[in-house]
Amino acid sequence: DAGVTQSPTHLIKTRGQQVTLRCSPKSGHDTVSWYQQALGQGPQFIFQYYEEEERQRGNFPDRFSGHQFPNYSSELNVNALLLGDSALYLCASSPEDFGLDRDTQYFGPGTRLTVL
C-alpha cells in the first residue's frame, strides 16, 4: 500500500516565477491538505481539498492556489514567487472525517522549494 507521494523532491526557482507541486494521497484517502514548513518551524496550514473543492484555507495569500482531481490527487500552485516562499511543502492525506475513524493525516516526504 503506497503512502502519500509528492513530486518533485527538490525544486529551485527564481523570484517572480511560478511553481506547481504534486501530491498523490494514501490509498483510501480522499482529503488532501497542504502545509508550508519553514526551517525550524512547525507545518503551517495552507489549505485543504475535498471533493475537488477547497474546503478550508489558512492565512496564505491568493498567490497560493490548488486543485484536486477526480482521483483525489492534488496540486499546489504558487505564483509570483518570493524569497520567503522557500520552504518544505508537505502534503497530507486523510479520510473525510478522520476524527471519527480515530485516524489522522499521513504526510508525504515533502518538496523542498528554494527561491533565489
Added chain:
Amino acid sequence: QQPVQSPQAVILREGEDAVINCSSSKALYSVHWYRQKHGEAPIFLMILLKGGEQKGHDKISASFNEKKQQSSLYLTASQLSYSGTYFCGTELVNRDDKIIFGKGTRLHILP
C-alpha cells in the same frame, strides 16, 4: 489559535524520561502528536480525542485534559531513536478537520 508547546528544546541521556506539553486557548476536539527527524516528513504517533482516554504504545504515551485544553506527551526510558522534533497538532471543537501545529519541541537524546 496556534497551540503552544513547551519546552522548546530538551536534552536527555538515554534512559531518562521526558514530558512535552501542548496547550490551546481554544476548545479542542482532538490533539495529534507527530515526530519529525531532520530532513524527513512528520510521522504520526497518536491521536487523542475529546472524551477519550490516555493513550500510549511501548514507552510513549499521552494524555488530554479537556478542561484545560492541554495535552502532554510522555517519553519513558528514552532511546536514541526518540531524538527529533515533536509537534502537537490541534483540531478545534467545531470539527473542521483542520489541524494546526505548534512550533515543535526539539528532543536530543545523548548516549
